[in-house]
Amino acid sequence: MRNREVAGLLENIADLLEIKGESLFRIGAYREAARRIESLTQDIAQMAEAGTLRQIPGVGEAIATKIQEYLATGHLRYYDDLQHEVDPALIDLLRVPGMGPKKVQLLHKSLSIRTMDELYQAAREHRLAPLPGMGVKTEQNILKELERLQQRTQRHLLGKVLPASEEVVALLRELPIVQRADPAGSIRRMKDTIGDIDILVASDSSEKVMKAFAQLPMVKEVIAMGATKSSILTYDNLQMDLRVVEPNCYGAALQYFTGSKSHNIQLRELAQKRGLKISEYGIFEETTGKRLGSKEEEEIYHILDLAFIPPELRENQGEIEAAQEGKLPKLIEIGDIQGDLHVHTKASDGSEPLMAMASAARAKGYQYLAICDHSKSLGIARGLSVEKLQSQWEEIRELNAQLVPFRILAGTEVDIRNDGTLDYDDDTLRGFDIVTASIHSGFNQPQERIMERLAAAMHHPTVDVINHPQGRIIGARDPYAVDLEMAFQLAAVTGTALEINAMPDRLDLDDHAARRAKELGIKLTISTDAHDSSHLNFMRYGVATARRGWVEKKDVLNALPLSELLNWLSQRRRKR
Template identity: 45%
Template sequence: MARPNDEVGALLQEYSDLISITGGDEFKARAYEKAARAVAGYHEDVSRLDVRKLREIPNVGKSIADKVVEYLRTGQVRVVEELRAKIPAGVREMIAIPTLGPKKAMLLYRDLGISSVDELVHAIHSERLRELKGFGPRTEENILHGIQVLQQAGGRVHLNVATEVADEIVAELSAVTGCSRCCYAGSLRRFRETVGDVDVLAAAKDPGKLMRAFSQMSTVDEVIAHGEKKTSVRTTKGLQVDLRVVPPEAWGAALQYFTGSKQHNIRTREMAVHARLKLSEYGLFDVETGDLVVSETEDEVYQRLGLPWIPPPLREDRGEIEAAQRGELPDLVSLDDIRGDLHTHTNLTDGLSTLEEMVREAARRGYSYYAVTDHAPNLYMQRMSDDKMLAQREEARRLDGKHRRMRLLHGTELNIDPDGEVDWPHDFLAGFDLCVASVHSHFTQPAREMTRRIVRACENPYVNIIGHPTARLIGRRPGVDADLDEVFRACARTGTALEINAYPDRLDLNDENILRAKHFGVKFAINSDSHSVVHLGFLRYGVGTAQRGWLTAEDVINTWPLRRLRTFLRKGR
């Protein structure tokens, strides 16, 4: 079940959008946007806080706190409902289109009467948008691409949302008497970046008890279908979850089958046929006699097919079968391999937690080292200055080694300007332990300019990591248009790592680009991009994405001992 903080944060963000789309006070809209981020990232459960405690959350004043309490008490907020009533639902859907936004959506509705995504597509093809100032062919192209991105996301949810639901259900079912095994399968087990529905698999001799417990969970809003072997429900958050219960002796075959992917399973079934066997969710059977050969564990199923066990993130028919046959499956990087997080923020800029709070939580997670990388001054809304950054450096030195002897690195997240320059001159950059550089603006530059922009950042001797390299936001903003192969060559040539940003709405680089970059000899950093202590746990999603990209610990710089990491960060200077 999603945290109440996320639910309230989404409501406050919607209110901010509604203020903008109805031409309201931009300062007020911005205030609610800040509050939305603050509430979503707050470490305490807001549903347990009164108005006084809510006001202790950064950027939450009395008016916002009152609305939060109203929502938690009644399930709605009167002023939000009033604004919703003024705007057709289709227009509210339009503001979610990457590159469009509230102001343009309202302009299209007011001047052209466009009140749905379908009407917008038709208007673009009819070239009606060109009647409006600022809507030329390039804008039309960007909007159509944004609609495609939105539609591809469809009813799918981000990896963290599905994982939180699945973890809760698995934990509850595992405690039911008679349940011998339980875990989630499907695309979630393979760490796909978005999930359409959650597949949960359990083993028990009496499936009825598990099915009843599943149907009666507090997270269940509706039972879609109920049977002896499979029950489907819709959770209170709208996510479909399918539970299948199999006999304990069929566990391995069922887990392999329901994990997928479809393409991977086709390959394994073909291998079974060539061996005069039949593979299904019930087991591996001898074709001639019908006798069960193996079924209890995944290891047994793969071994009987002549293969080692293949990790779920690799099961996409992208060469894993052939690598397994050659004995060349990678020893994938794991969460336990990570020694530190190299991209995080504090309340000095747009984070919510203090430096000491972030450091304490990082140390609790067992890290050997940890980097704080607050924003640099060219991201103007963060109001960074040289003096503020130097003061933070002093505080970082004071905290170095204080918590469980964890070493603290002082860094920054620089902004890659349209021409490839970054915020500070070399003499100031030399004082940082590491620098992450990211694209934060001018996302629609032509490919040639964008490529040169990122390559120039790689060539800066003080830039160590390119942060969220394509700048995408899943379902909201497409990645930048750049020759990524050229960027990968530059990273390999200059000793600049590429980030795998673990924040669930980024997961950037994605698995396909990781696979390509690895072939160029690029090194990677798996970072949380945390803006709160609650975000540090997002690292698991970055590790899963890295596994889908076939990475080993050797490929990832923040699995290395600190001495080796520091050598890499010097970039040969």
């Protein structure tokens, strides 16, 4: 898939146009197209061949032609020319907070500054301040931001940021002056990675809240402090932005600060067409200025005759249209989950015994838990030999007798070997209650080989689920070369379920892929891949990813009660 590559190209064009001082609307058009292509599960190259590029919202005549040219020839004349007009090195400077296209252009023209290093030097030597529109304060800020940029990694895992934000929100809620508090922004939308943390508070004493916020125990540095907005840096280098609003605007503010930007823009356009205006203070009649709603978030949507749109869907990916037509999905909820279908124990690379994992699952109110330790050849993870399996099965039988009606399923995470064969013989595989299969090697194989392996696994008569089908580790490893559309077709034909792996650094299938799989009627599992009992709590991230993928309860295998899950599994055995 070259989707990310094409999206990146369009982003670069937008950046260059921005520095060049082009129309903001044209720049926005490139960014919107990039965003749409990034979230596509269909292969952009295939769409280009089929001539269907213009079906992508935000892609019109001009951009479609450019994509065609780029994919066919490997380069784009327009982009090449642009790079001669505007030095591409300057794009980097836009990453410095406070540096926009105008300042980048100014510094480039007057001081020939091209890189962050040069910018840093110039600021150190006080050459920025005398420039028109700059000044001492601006120079100091640039210096500070450059230093901060070095120590701050760009994006953080939801699994790290969500608990941190909830901790802060809990502390803020304890203050008597605080009426309401919530994480907002991309955290509330449950994106898999997060930049800055947005927190919203309703209070009549804004400044007191600011002060209390700045004194929280996790605060390392106060970056900015205004009347209604302040930013801090925590000891684990998370930036948190706090905004305080009056309680009667809280709903409108929560809607606004939850975003996404793109969702809000579309919502505001819709409002405009009806003679209404939306801001963070409420929804108003354009002509009279009369406020129609603001206290609760739901009001904003209801006044526009929309069903309430859950935060996870607010990405301008068709949710507003669906809300208009009353066709929003009834999203799966954490309480719908009846069990976990992928966990490890001490027998392979987990850290707790079977009994501990089972008790923890039962304590969560689950009806079942599938033990899926690694298979024999995965030496690095102490994969189980057939002999060890026998004793694990024995242990499971004994425990099940004690724990009834709770049920431990004897499962495996069998390795799909480099040649596409599975890591246990068929007889052994038939002995499991559930077989999940994974690729753990040959990550760099070409797409054909990867697809052959996946196809072989999905056609194998015992395989029920493919785990982490994309194979990404967020921030560490790119997905392997999966043709997702083909994988989905295979899953649909063979009736194989696909996992949404809930590990915070996997979340694989990701949200877009999950949505496409759901559209094609593929069964999904949401499992944690827990290696100790605390990891069972990762389920919320898997459910969040599923929700972002418009997934409903009926799409998810482990939302079934035990008896129906067992039915599904045995019917599958009979069919094959």
